[in-house]
Amino acid sequence: MMTYDKARVLSEALPYIQKYRGKTVVVKYGGSAMSGQDLKDAVIADIVLLSLVGISVVVVHGGGPEINERLRQLGVETKFINGLRYTDGETMRVVREVLCGRVNKELVSLIGRRGGRAAGLCGLDGGLLKAVRLVEEGVDYGLVGEIKEIDPGVVNMALASGYIPVIATVALGLDGEDAYNINADTAAAKLAVALGAEKLILLTDVRGILRDPKDESTLIPAVRIDEVPGLFSSGVITGGFIPKVECCVDAVKGGVARTHILDGRLPHAILVEMLSDEGVGTMIE
Numbered sequence: 001m002m003t004y005d006k007a008r009v010l011s012e013a014l015p016y017i018q019k020y021r022g023k024t025v026v027v028k029y030g031g032s033a034m035s036g037q038d039l040k041d042a043v044i045a046d047i048v049l050l051s052l053v054g055i056s057v058v059v060v061h062g063g064g065p066e067i068n069e070r071l072r073q074l075g076v077e078t079k080f081i082n083g084l085r086y087t088d089g090e091t092m093r094v095v096r097e098v099l100c101g102r103v104n105k106e107l108v109s110l111i112g113r114r115g116g117r118a119a120g121l122c123g124l125d126g127g128l129l130k131a132v133r134l135v136e137e138g139v140d141y142g143l144v145g146e147i148k149e150i151d152p153g154v155v156n157m158a159l160a161s162g163y164i165p166v167i168a169t170v171a172l173g174l175d176g177e178d179a180y181n182i183n184a185d186t187a188a189a190k191l192a193v194a195l196g197a198e199k200l201i202l203l204t205d206v207r208g209i210l211r212d213p214k215d216e217s218t219l220i221p222a223v224r225i226d227e228v229p230g231l232f233s234s235g236v237i238t239g240g241f242i243p244k245v246e247c248c249v250d251a252v253k254g255g256v257a258r259t260h261i262l263d264g265r266l267p268h269a270i271l272v273e274m275l276s277d278e279g280v281g282t283m284i285e
Helices: 003-020 039-051 064-074 091-112 153-160 184-195 223-235 240-252 269-275
Strands: 025-031 058-062 118-122 129-136 139-150 166-170 170-171 178-182 199-202 259-261 282-284
Touching: 003 269, 025 039, 025 184, 039 058, 039 091, 039 269, 058 091, 058 153, 058 184, 064 091, 091 118, 091 139, 091 166, 091 170, 091 178, 091 199, 118 153, 129 178, 139 153, 139 170, 139 184, 153 166, 153 184, 178 223, 184 199, 184 240, 199 240, 240 259, 240 282, 259 269
Parallel strands: 025 058, 025 199, 058 166, 118 166, 129 170, 139 178, 199 259
Antiparallel strands: 129 139, 170 178, 259 282
């Protein structure tokens, strides 16, 4: 890129930096964006840059492939029900080991190496996430939780001290269980509401909401929440995308100004969405 082009990009970013400086953005990080080192480096670079220009970034992460691999090593069967991992006692131990341990600390380390300051947390810390066993129409998901309370105090303290909170989604049980496994999209949406976030960004494995799932050129760049029921009924939004969109709708109804579903396979998708006129993915507001 020529020097002039670089200057134009920086000039274009300036009003967005001014707009979001001092605001909070929650990024749910998972899927393909976590699988390749180049993509991982790009996401971490985006997060650190946003933090360095004065935007409060909170990272809520998954770790499904790493959990699957550890379960495979232990000879424990992986089972999903309605898109949620069935979590028995052994699986819960692995979830805590992998999410709260290896994955969380790796992300903290990567942010540190990029020049950022990160604080690794999980939902057990400071009573951040509190949940009860999830029961839907008699379906047993095991130790999968439904969030009932959020105390964002520990996250706010980290942000006030200049840290990027990196959060693993394991919650404290309110009904006698020690801990529950929590869907990361759901946790990110509820935390965004509790923090009064300006934006919620979900990194996924597709470009966004597509009118034709087989044709990425049919991306719908913006959706109002009152348009969502029609997209459900027409079959535009189906399968695993339904809970993601529902999370975005719940976040907007809870006061989050805008939510975004972005393709985590695109390098620097977060920066393009937040700090340029172009934008990527689907915005739901």
